[in-house]
Amino acid sequence: MKRDRIEEIAELLDKRGKLTLEQLDEQFPNVSQMTLRRDLFQLEQEGRIIRVRGGAMSVKEVQKVSGEPYTKKTTIHTDEKIKIAQKAASLIDENCSLFMDGGTTAMYLAKELPDKNLHIFTNGLAVAIELAQKKNVNVTMLGGQVMKDNLSTASPVAKAYFDNTNFELAIISASAFTPGNGFSCGAQIEADLLKLARAKAKATYMMLDSSKIGKIMPYTFAHIEDIDVLITDDNFPANLKALFTEKNIVVM
Amino acid sequence: MKRDRIEEIAELLDKRGKLTLEQLDEQFPNVSQMTLRRDLFQLEQEGRIIRVRGGAMSVKEVQKVSGEPYTKKTTIHTDEKIKIAQKAASLIDENCSLFMDGGTTAMYLAKELPDKNLHIFTNGLAVAIELAQKKNVNVTMLGGQVMKDNLSTASPVAKAYFDNTNFELAIISASAFTPGNGFSCGAQIEADLLKLARAKAKATYMMLDSSKIGKIMPYTFAHIEDIDVLITDDNFPANLKALFTEKNIVVM
DNA sequence: GGACTTTATGTTAAAATTTATCATGGAACG
């Protein structure tokens, strides 16, 4: 049907980056050019493609050419992060109240999250915008000074915010991890916030892609025993995994 | 010469996101459309813009979080709002500390603002992201529940934030205005925030495009005499203007 | 099941935009 065809077109465009109407016509010989045009129009409305003269291109394709500091980051280790985000999304039940940080992995989680009844606290500007798209998700943004490199906020006043709020789950990620130094990040104020979130939550889930392993950043905000679940990718070393499992921490 | 013009076009496109050839023609009345076309072609070759039917768009624009809901709104009365934003931008001096709301007009102001040493408080997610692009601007995001229709936050705790901060200027806009009901908006909590910002600031500048005139929204947050400067467009009725000027309020 | 409405699609003509081509003027250069 219509929707199937539209999805197929979107997929093709994501794959090829750019297609002319002629090429699309070849791919879909059983419908008219006008129909394909209308499909492209709809996809454009949905913000997934950009129509250009002669055809259309995938938004993702354009994003690859990126020069911005934040978007650059999002292209690194994308596949692992998406897989981690998908795993994390599968752990979140309806009616849950949770905290998410503002990192790129959290951004993918925000995208993967189904539109369920949830209440989410976050300090990520981009994360908040992404979540705001979902009708059933209630989003609360934590205020504070905006950090330009990762578009998230942090503030000494955050505690005041947390005082009147409750959440069961903190899903956070780290910029670096070693067994000795634990989970660390690059800003004191960010570390403070994450510590607070961790303390406030009943459980802490850590998303960590394996590229972070062996790195050390200035501020540690959690050690191995502070977390409840570690969500990582297939390249996570077995010997490290043992370190977690022997402390009854689930690694997935 | 040629290169200068091309750079200017690129800059404009980064600011506005998207321009039609007609709009470009207005901006550059001394060259022909064909020349502008050739400039766009060259910029496309350089990978800095994407040409679309009718004009071109900035690559940066596409890289923004996809499918923003407020993009719908941003297409209405765009030209007036940009002009108002430009006027407002010209009023802001270096080293100023100010509050900006999260509306679409504020969004244009954020884009028009030069990269000067400023400290800006805002409750707009998109505004904060836009401002974070500027190296010299220090941005503080106000936290709170995210309102999905306009991507801004509001919270009863905002007062706590304001208590420890100072700003000279509040640049805000309203959803509706009549002489009797003053400046109003659609959410109580938003009205509260704007009132607070107004009270905190030494001066209040109101950005109001003329399409808002005669409309009434549920919550009034300011009356004529509460503001210091009214920034509006050329369609602002003369009789209303008199109402402001007789109270020594600058209308521009 | 039949009459109705809605939705998706195709066809064609009209409108708009882009490309191609050639002509002009001025700057650069010997």
Place this chain on the structure above:
DNA sequence: CGTTCCATGATAAATTTTAACATAAAGTCC
């Protein structure tokens, strides 16, 4: 100076997009 090169402008031709209407298919409601 004369020549060459480049940027620009004007116009016509080609292409693409939009708009309008017609038709077929799919639901929907008694």
